[in-house]
Amino acid sequence: MKLCGIGIIGPFGRGRDACRRALTGDGAQTAGELGGIPAKTVPDDLLETKELKSGARRADRLTRMFLAAATDAVNEAGLDGDERMACGLLLASAFGSHVLSFRFLDDLLDFGMESPSPTSFSHSVNNAPLFYVSQRLGIMGPNQAVCGFDASFASAFGLAECWLETGECRHVLLLAGDELGKVMLQMAEKYCRGGSGVPWGEGAVAFVFKTDHGVNDEASAQLDQDTESVDGLADLFGRTMMASAFAFALKQIELNGGSNG
Amino acid sequence: MERILVTGAGAVSAAGVDLAANFANLFSDELHLLPSPTLFPVEFRMPVFEFSGFGLNADLLPQQRTLALAELALKDALAGAGLDPAGLRNSQTGVCLGTTVACTLNDLPFYADFRAGKWSGGASLARYLGGDLAANFAKELNLSGPVMTIANACSSGANALGTALSWLRSGRCTRVIAGGSDELNLIPYCGFNALQVMSPEPCCPFARKRQGLTLGEGAGILILETETSARERGVSGVPLLSYGCAADAWHLTGPHPDGMGLERAIRQALASAELEAGEVDYINAHGTGTRDNDRVEALVFERVFGSGAIFSSTKYFTGHTLGAAGALEAAFCVEGIRRGEFPGNPSCVDPDPELPVFPEREKIPYRGGAVLSTSMAFGGNCAALIFGSEIRK
Numbered sequence: 001m002k003l004c005g006i007g008i009i010g011p012f013g014r015g016r017d018a019c020r021r022a023l024t025g026d027g028a029q030t031a032g033e034l035g036g037i038p039a040k041t042v043p044d045d046l047l048e049t050k051e052l053k054s055g056a057r058r059a060d061r062l063t064r065m066f067l068a069a070a071t072d073a074v075n076e077a078g079l080d081g082d083e084r085m086a087c088g089l090l091l092a093s094a095f096g097s098h099v100l101s102f103r104f105l106d107d108l109l110d111f112g113m114e115s116p117s118p119t120s121f122s123h124s125v126n127n128a129p130l131f132y133v134s135q136r137l138g139i140m141g142p143n144q145a146v147c148g149f150d151a152s153f154a155s156a157f158g159l160a161e162c163w164l165e166t167g168e169c170r171h172v173l174l175l176a177g178d179e180l181g182k183v184m185l186q187m188a189e190k191y192c193r194g195g196s197g198v199p200w201g202e203g204a205v206a207f208v209f210k211t212d213h214g215v216n217d218e219a220s221a222q223l224d225q226d227t228e229s230v231d232g233l234a235d236l237f238g239r240t241m242m243a244s245a246f247a248f249a250l251k252q253i254e255l256n257g258g259s260n261g
Numbered sequence: 262m263e264r265i266l267v268t269g270a271g272a273v274s275a276a277g278v279d280l281a282a283n284f285a286n287l288f289s290d291e292l293h294l295l296p297s298p299t300l301f302p303v304e305f306r307m308p309v310f311e312f313s314g315f316g317l318n319a320d321l322l323p324q325q326r327t328l329a330l331a332e333l334a335l336k337d338a339l340a341g342a343g344l345d346p347a348g349l350r351n352s353q354t355g356v357c358l359g360t361t362v363a364c365t366l367n368d369l370p371f372y373a374d375f376r377a378g379k380w381s382g383g384a385s386l387a388r389y390l391g392g393d394l395a396a397n398f399a400k401e402l403n404l405s406g407p408v409m410t411i412a413n414a415c416s417s418g419a420n421a422l423g424t425a426l427s428w429l430r431s432g433r434c435t436r437v438i439a440g441g442s443d444e445l446n447l448i449p450y451c452g453f454n455a456l457q458v459m460s461p462e463p464c465c466p467f468a469r470k471r472q473g474l475t476l477g478e479g480a481g482i483l484i485l486e487t488e489t490s491a492r493e494r495g496v497s498g499v500p501l502l503s504y505g506c507a508a509d510a511w512h513l514t515g516p517h518p519d520g521m522g523l524e525r526a527i528r529q530a531l532a533s534a535e536l537e538a539g540e541v542d543y544i545n546a547h548g549t550g551t552r553d554n555d556r557v558e559a560l561v562f563e564r565v566f567g568s569g570a571i572f573s574s575t576k577y578f579t580g581h582t583l584g585a586a587g588a589l590e591a592a593f594c595v596e597g598i599r600r601g602e603f604p605g606n607p608s609c610v611d612p613d614p615e616l617p618v619f620p621e622r623e624k625i626p627y628r629g630g631a632v633l634s635t636s637m638a639f640g641g642n643c644a645a646l647i648f649g650s651e652i653r654k
Contacts, residue, residue: 089508096412101365104448105372113304113451121452122514122639126364126412131640135510140522142506143642144420147364147412148393155409162427183375191383 001164001172002212005077006256007069008249010203011040012236014068016253023232023250035182037189040201040238042179056132058119060100062179063129065204066091070133070175077208079171081138087208088169089143090160091130092152092176094241096145099181100124133175141169152176153245164211171211176245177204201238205249264488265429266498266652269342270592271334271440274479274579275310279337283589284596287578287604288624294463294475294580300326301447307459310477310580311445324392324444326478327363330585331394331442334480338438342484343496346402355406355434357424358394358482359417359441360584364410365389367448398438406434412584415547416506416638417441418481419587419646423504425485435490440588442480449583450476456514464550464581465608466574467559467620474549477580481588483595488652499595500649502536502631505529509641515553520561522643523635527565530645534631538566541647542630543603545590546620547637548574549581554637556616563617573606573620587636587644594632594648601627 012022107116277283418441425439509522
């Protein structure tokens with residue numbers, strides 16, 4: 001399969017250019033904190049734009065990260081209306097919308113079982129971001145959210161290949177990412193120590209793949225790379241279970257240059 | 262293109278401890294319904310379908326129960342397929358399972374302690390991180406094929422079967438264990454109540470008086486393999502002819518009012534199977550009992566299949582098992598094909614007059630044609646599976 005569009009958003013900013021600048025040491029975000037724990041987070045001003053909030057007022061940060069990356073990838077791929085309508089959509093996330101899940105649990109504990117927020121519940125389902133991407137970008141082919149922690153991206157990548165090979169669709173938009181939240185971060189600090197002091201991070205990437213009838217093993221070959229050998233990965237995204245997705249994106253950007261301006 | 266066959270199917274729900282028991286119950290008057298959950302303390306009462314059967318300890322913790330239900334259904338499916346678990350070791354067998362509960366850390370007592378600063382040793386977190394359904398199956402059986410857990414809300418089970426079909430057709434493996442599982446859990450119980458879509462009475466899909474869904478729990482597991490693999494083993498199978506999947510892109514929790522996504526999924530499945538609508542004998546509808554779902558499904562059935570559309574919903578007997586539903590109902594379709602009949606909708610005594618078509622109340626004879634199973638989910642995901650008549654060894 002052939003890669004024809006990339007979108008990327010992380011603590012360093014949004015887009016290929018921001019990513020390349022960060023890789024060269026110009027503009028990389030210094031570590032911040034979340035709930036007093038060192039963390040690399042996507043700047044809030046990038047997610048509070050009119051573009052991302054329009055029609056997605058109730059969407060959470062994770063969904064807006066995916067929306068940002070997906071929009072850039074689809075625009076770069078230049079898909080027209082019919083192509084978008086038939087495009088497949090996959091989402092890989094280690095933890096999904098955990099921030100909203102815990103917010104729902106907060107409601108149950110604070111207000112009782114009969115008074116939680118229905119919005120928190122409905123938006124906490126793993127495939128909720130797919131709905132917003134689908135609606136905003138007109139992507140209406142087969143769609144699935146894959147959950148499998150650090151194996152999520154490889155699974156979803158394999159399925160994208162499969163869909164294109166079997167002709168279920170001619171394009172696939174594959175999203176991958178995770179967000180940080182205070183609760184999971186505190187749990188990670190408590191129960192998952194280690195990682196050479198690299199702070200936990202968040203971000204989202206999006207890839208548009210299309211059928212390539214020629215021999216093209218580049219995309220899947222690069223997925224097999226050891227993520228630890230990908231320069232800049234930890235600096236840009238911090239420590240994350242979606243490292244393989246971010247590593248794949250960085251490698252592609254390194255190969256193909258900047259834009260998404 | 263080589264045919265893909267369902268050589269074994271297992272089902273666990275409030276309606277029975279295995280597929281045979283479930284299927285028999287679909288033709289009875291018995292409803293294994295409780296006035297409210299017994300698995301966890303609740304502050305309000307809504308009827309639910311809880312599984313009660315051997316091998317399932319009532320003390321199982323969140324996520325453990327989902328896995329346990331899946332394992333019971335797996336045992337049933339493997340037995341039906343004539344497969345010895347030990348014989349699957351190192352085989353090119355994939356696993357694709359759908360769920361909603363097992364992919365979220367939704368253990369309320371653990372979280373309450375956590376908020377209060379009581380560190381409970383991380384067992385809940387460890388259970389969550391080790392609870393990937395498909396990965397557990399693959400590890401337990403020592404399988405070498407692709408592995409995936411899907412979290413697509415109420416169509417997860419159907420999506421898992423569709424994914425299995427794609428894997429097999431692309432040659433990634435020769436056999437897949439596919440399906441879905443979900444335990445009855447406090448979070449969706451409170452969540453659906455907050456959305457005001459739960460019925461205070463047992464759900465009655467497509468009926469005039471329907472007030473919403475009734476939650477259930479269960480698992481449906483199907484063994485899919487290539488026809489070559491089935492023939493080599495000398496076993497019969499029901500073909501999974503096709504899978505259609507499309508997004509509504511309308512509303513996060515409600516279907517497109519004209520059923521656009523469902524219609525596209527159904528027509529994709531028909532086209533992929535090279536079938537005309539008239540060749541479909543029976544439809545197992547998603548039929549949750551909510552006003553919107555049932556209205557939209559009936560609308561689409563009439564549009565695609567005409568006024569003679571023959572369908573029913575089995576959720577009256579099992580409740581809505583969320584991530585398991587699509588797979589559980591697929592298992593019912595397979596069993597119906599094998600036994601020559603499908604259950605009706607006995608609860609639909611007074612069908613909604615606003616619907617263009619009504620479900621069958623009495624049992625439906627199988628005439629040897631295609632059988633369709635539909636699923637619809639939060640997020641607007643719509644799925645359609647088409648099965649064909651059994652291929653005997």
